Amino acid sequence: MGTARKHVVIDPATGKLDRCIFSEQAIYDEEMEKIFGRAWLMIGHESLVPGPDDFFHTYMGEDPVILTRDGEGRLHALLNMCRHRGNRVCRVDDGNAKRFMCTYHGWTYRNDGALEYVPGEAQAYYDALDKSSLGLLEARVETYAGIVFATWAKDAPSLEAYLGDARWYLDTVFNRRDGGMQALGPMKWLEPVNWKTLVDNCSDNYHVPTSHLSSARVQTRWLGRPPLSHEDQFASPNRHAFVNGHGLTFRDADDNLPRYVHGMSSETLRLFQEYHNTTMPEIERRLGALRARRVQLANHSIFPNGILGLRLALPRGPLRTEFWHFVLLDRDMPEEIKHAIRIGSQANNGAAGMFEQDDVDNWRQVSLASTSRFGRRHPQDLSMGLGHAGPHPDYPGLVSERYVSENNQRLFYRRWEEFMNAGNWADIPLDPITARFDGTATMRG
Ligand code: FES
Ligand SMILES: [Fe+2]
Numbered sequence: 001m002g003t004a005r006k007h008v009v010i011d012p013a014t015g016k017l018d019r020c021i022f023s024e025q026a027i028y029d030e031e032m033e034k035i036f037g038r039a040w041l042m043i044g045h046e047s048l049v050p051g052p053d054d055f056f057h058t059y060m061g062e063d064p065v066i067l068t069r070d071g072e073g074r075l076h077a078l079l080n081m082c083r084h085r086g087n088r089v090c091r092v093d094d095g096n097a098k099r100f101m102c103t104y105h106g107w108t109y110r111n112d113g114a115l116e117y118v119p120g121e122a123q124a125y126y127d128a129l130d131k132s133s134l135g136l137l138e139a140r141v142e143t144y145a146g147i148v149f150a151t152w153a154k155d156a157p158s159l160e161a162y163l164g165d166a167r168w169y170l171d172t173v174f175n176r177r178d179g180g181m182q183a184l185g186p187m188k189w190l191e192p193v194n195w196k197t198l199v200d201n202c203s204d205n206y207h208v209p210t211s212h213l214s215s216a217r218v219q220t221r222w223l224g225r226p227p228l229s230h231e232d233q234f235a236s237p238n239r240h241a242f243v244n245g246h247g248l249t250f251r252d253a254d255d256n257l258p259r260y261v262h263g264m265s266s267e268t269l270r271l272f273q274e275y276h277n278t279t280m281p282e283i284e285r286r287l288g289a290l291r292a293r294r295v296q297l298a299n300h301s302i303f304p305n306g307i308l309g310l311r312l313a314l315p316r317g318p319l320r321t322e323f324w325h326f327v328l329l330d331r332d333m334p335e336e337i338k339h340a341i342r343i344g345s346q347a348n349n350g351a352a353g354m355f356e357q358d359d360v361d362n363w364r365q366v367s368l369a370s371t372s373r374f375g376r377r378h379p380q381d382l383s384m385g386l387g388h389a390g391p392h393p394d395y396p397g398l399v400s401e402r403y404v405s406e407n408n409q410r411l412f413y414r415r416w417e418e419f420m421n422a423g424n425w426a427d428i429p430l431d432p433i434t435a436r437f438d439g440t441a442t443m444r445g
Contacts, residue, residue, distance in 0.1 A: 007420040010413040015383035015406060017413055022194040022370035028318040035304050035419045036061030036315065038428075039245075040142070040149040040162045042306035043067055043077060045183035045326065047146060048094065053111055056094045059314050059322075060139060060150055066090050067141075067148060068111040071098065077150035078113045079137040089136070100136075113138045145175040145445045147310065155425040160443050161433070165396035166246035166302070167443070168435040172259070173297045173309070175441040176283050177330045183310055184342060185326035189351040193363040194370075195305055195315040196416070201359065202301035202308060203240055203247040203408035206384065209233055211362055215354040224266030233404050238298065240389075240408050241397035244431050245303030245415035247408035248397065251296040259296045263337070263344030271337055279330075288438025290394070303415055308349065319367055325350045382406040382413075396435035 007027075009018040021027050041060050048056040049069040056067045057080070064080035066089075080088045082102040089100040089109060099116065101108040108117040113136040118129060139150040142159035144167065149159050156162065163170065174181065191198075201207070209216070209230045216228040241248045258264060258272035284292040305313040310326040327345045329338045348355045369375050385405030392399040400407040422428045 007417050009417060010382070010410055011379075012410060012414065013386075015381060015386055015410055016379040017382050018379055019370035019376045021413075021416070022197065022367050023318050023376075025318055028315070030420060032061050032315070034422065035416070036063075038151065038153040038156065038419065038422075038425065039304050040151045040156060040159050041304070042147060042302060042310070042312060043150050044148045045146055045181070045310060045328070046075070046143060046148060047180075047182040047331070049075070051096070053096050053098050054094075055090070055097060055111065057090055057092065059312075060152065061315055064088060065139065065150065066100070066136075067150075070110075070112040074112070075141045075143070075148060076112055077139040077141045077148075078109075079139070081137065082107055083115065083134040083136065109136050144443050145171070145441075146180045147174065153425055157425065157430060161430055162244065163246070163302070164244045164431050164433050165435040166243040166248060168291070168396050168437060169241065169248045169250055169295065169297045169300070170302075171287055171437075171441050172250075172291050172295050174328070175445065176259075176286065177279065177332055178282060178286070179330065179332040180445050181328050182331045183326045183328055186312075186324035187346070187350050188322060188324050190316065191321050191323055191360055191363065192319055192367070193321050193360070194318055194367040195313045195321045196412075197363045197366050198313055198321065198359070199301045199305060199307055200247075200409045200412050201363065202299045203242075203249055203412075204406075205233055205236075205238075205240075205249060205299070206404045206406075207359075207362070211358045212355055215358055218354065223264075224269075225264070234402070236403040238403040239392075239395065240400040240403065240405055241392075241395055242389075242408050242411045243397040245412065245418075246301065247412055248300045249298045249403070249408075250395075251298055252294055253296070254294050256293070260341065261298070261344075262348055263340035263342070265340075265344075268337075268340045271334070271340070275333065275337055284439070286439045286441040288436075290438065292439075301412075303412075304419075311349070319371075323351075382409050386410075397431075 009021050043058045044056050044067045052071050054069050058065050058067050066078045066080050068076045080090050082089050084107050087102050087104040089102045098111055099108050106119040110116050115131045115134045139152050141150045209228050219225040220227045238251045258276040264272050301307045307313055310328045312324040314322040316322050327342050385407050389398050389400040389407040418428055
């Protein structure tokens with residue numbers, strides 16, 4: 001008792017990964033403390049709380065949190081737990097409220113977390129209650145291009161340092177326009193998988209031509225999308241990069257094609273191309289020519305549980321994950337394009353998305369394999385591309401030589417070890433920011 005366990009789960013020389021991390025309750029409990037209790041977590045988007053006194057109910061790991069905007073416009077992430085006995089003080093998904101009243105005994109909190117009113121403060125408590133020490137527990141909050149992050153760790157680095165050079169890539173989707181983005185959603189559903197399985201999948205381009213073959217054929221036939229083959233994936237000049245736990249895959253092409261994944265079809269291509277052409281001068285001013293014209297962020301994850309845009313993989317036990325799927329749109333896009341992206345995003349991903357359904361069963365089996373008494377003695381094999389990644393003259397982070405590689409997966413589990421073995425944030429290494437952020441875009445948008 002009392003001695004912290006040392007986690008060694010990935011062998012960097014062979015890529016062998018211990019399966020026990022996907023199903024053991026004790027490991028899961030430790031993850032909630034050491035990863036979800038420390039990391040900067042994506043919890044929402046500023047557009048979900050646009051005005052004074054707006055709020056949006058979200059989660060940090062398993063902990064229910066109210067994201068509020070107070071009357072002065074400041075954001076707060078407040079643990080949804082009454083400081084008296086622990087009842088939830090907010091029971092709805094979103095809304096507008098200056099105060100939250102606990103429905104057990106009536107303690108009432110302002111939307112900045114302060115405890116404002118206690119029934120019987122004079123009569124029952126003899127004026128001896130220290131209300132100032134009994135506000136709702138508040139996490140640190142910072143934003144990146146409108147995406148709201150929060151952490152419980154007082155000693156965590158700034159969000160800017162936490163994202164580090166990953167932002168160089170993230171900007172190409174999240175920070176393109178002066179007007180910023182808006183989030184629609186979320187759509188929510190439960191999956192019988194361990195949260196890490198699907199986060200590691202965000203850099204897995206190897207599975208795409210196999211798992212998604214039938215969905216891709218449907219898209220080729222009905223939407224005019226290019227066909228998908230193993231040869232294309234293996235020959236692709238696209239890359240993987242890894243920074244501070246964040247896994248990034250990106251397309252490197254100076255082909256002046258619109259930078260969107262969802263909603264583009266032979267019918268809508270003209271609209272997207274026009275939008276791309278008219279906005280390019282603004283995007284080039286914001287991101288510089290290299291990022292605006294050549295780099296397109298593809299599948300990615302933000303450590304620990306932000307995936308593929310504004311989607312959250314919320315842990316709900318070793319073998320259960322709650323998915324939250326938002327659609328992110330440039331706020332100033334024409335309505336027709338917003339509509340096409342909204343429909344396309346849900347057709348691909350989301351509870352009824354074709355690609356999502358292809359993925360879930362694989363993830364479920366991979367997670368369940370770790371409960372097999374015999375199977376779990378044999379590690380996962382993540383050896384693909386070992387020794388074929390390193391620094392790149394144009395691209396920040398640790399960059400793989402090929403688009404298909406398990407470099408990001410190996411590094412994701414190594415990052416997991418770094419968090420799980422650290423006593424506090426001082427023990428967690430961070431790569432320095434070295435990328436050149438050409439253009440006017442900043443952390444603030
Ligand atoms: S639990 Fe909230 S007022 Fe008692
Ligand atoms: Fe997939």
